[in-house]
Amino acid sequence: MIVWIVLIILVIASIWQLTRSVRLTLTDSTDQQGHDKLSQEEAHIKCPLVYNGNELEFPDDVLNAVLTRHFPYYNRLLDIDREKFISRLKKFIDTKIFIIHDKKGYREMPILISAAAIQLTFGLKKYLLSHFNIIQIFPEAFVGLEPFRILIGNVTGNTINIAWKQFLEGYKNKYELQNVGLHEMAHALYYQNFETAMSIDKDFKDTFRKFNSIGDKIYNVEKVLTIGLYSEYAIKDFQEFWAESIEIYFKSPDRLNLHYPELYQVLCDLLNQDPLNYPNHLFKV
Numbered sequence: 001m002i003v004w005i006v007l008i009i010l011v012i013a014s015i016w017q018l019t020r021s022v023r024l025t026l027t028d029s030t031d032q033q034g035h036d037k038l039s040q041e042e043a044h045i046k047c048p049l050v051y052n053g054n055e056l057e058f059p060d061d062v063l064n065a066v067l068t069r070h071f072p073y074y075n076r077l078l079d080i081d082r083e084k085f086i087s088r089l090k091k092f093i094d095t096k097i098f099i100i101h102d103k104k105g106y107r108e109m110p111i112l113i114s115a116a117a118i119q120l121t122f123g124l125k126k127y128l129l130s131h132f133n134i135i136q137i138f139p140e141a142f143v144g145l146e147p148f149r150i151l152i153g154n155v156t157g158n159t160i161n162i163a164w165k166q167f168l169e170g171y172k173n174k175y176e177l178q179n180v181g182l183h184e185m186a187h188a189l190y191y192q193n194f195e196t197a198m199s200i201d202k203d204f205k206d207t208f209r210k211f212n213s214i215g216d217k218i219y220n221v222e223k224v225l226t227i228g229l230y231s232e233y234a235i236k237d238f239q240e241f242w243a244e245s246i247e248i249y250f251k252s253p254d255r256l257n258l259h260y261p262e263l264y265q266v267l268c269d270l271l272n273q274d275p276l277n278y279p280n281h282l283f284k285v
């Protein structure tokens with residue numbers, strides 16, 4: 001009889017222990033900053049962390065939760081567009097390799113950096129930026145070679161490089177115009193359409209000519225008298241002017257429209273989006 005009682009106690013104790021450890025594992029996966037760890041085995045880490053996007057398989061509810069928490073653009077979308085956003089995001093993540101130059105990998109890294117690309121291309125038919133199959137994520141500003149300089153992001157070969165700290169600030173800080181994620185995706189989108197022979201979006205290319213002519217006038221005006229929208233860096237190189245125009249278009253569409261309505265309008269046509277009038281102006285794709 002005593003043996004049976006002891007046995008029953010042991011079984012109850014082990015079930016309790018089991019449920020407790022499952023609960024601990026789940027709780028531990030989110031730290032105070034709301035960063036869900038990508039890798040649980042932080043102790044034996046090899047750096048960099050490398051993830052094939054097609055093995056990540058984030059469930060829809062995880063994607064939805066991360067976007068809701070960190071991505072204002074997604075929160076403004078109607079339900080039908082949220083579904084489209086998630087579906088595109090999954091396909092995008094699927095086609096990329098993520099190299100994280102840190103001992104800590106967070107789910108937000110591949111999800112939110114890919115989401116920046118989906119935001120930029122949301123009105124376009126082609127959105128995979130297929131020339132770029134590698135996304136490298138650095139915890140902070142990093143060193144770029146040839147020329148040797150400190151970077152927070154760049155696009156080189158088939159790789160998009162982004163500094164995570166500055167990437168997050170681009171979405172958190174509403175009052176600054178900078179957004180390195182959108183900036184680098186803008187370079188990548190241009191490169192995909194004008195420098196590669198794959199996945200070219202004819203409408204985008206055609207409308208880009210209009211952006212060139214309107215943008216060029218403003219670029220020259222800004223060189224002489226800046227009104228404070230563009231940085232000095234942007235008015236030295238038209239490619240940078242393009243990438244910063246995208247940052248301003250998404251972060252402060254009202255200011256862009258106020259100062260340069262023609263430029264705002266051509267970007268709406270080019271990207272098939274209208275941030276100032278959504279959802280009254282729905283995506284046509």
Ligand SMILES: [Zn+2]
Nearest residue numbers: 183187240243
């Ligand atoms: Zn740039």
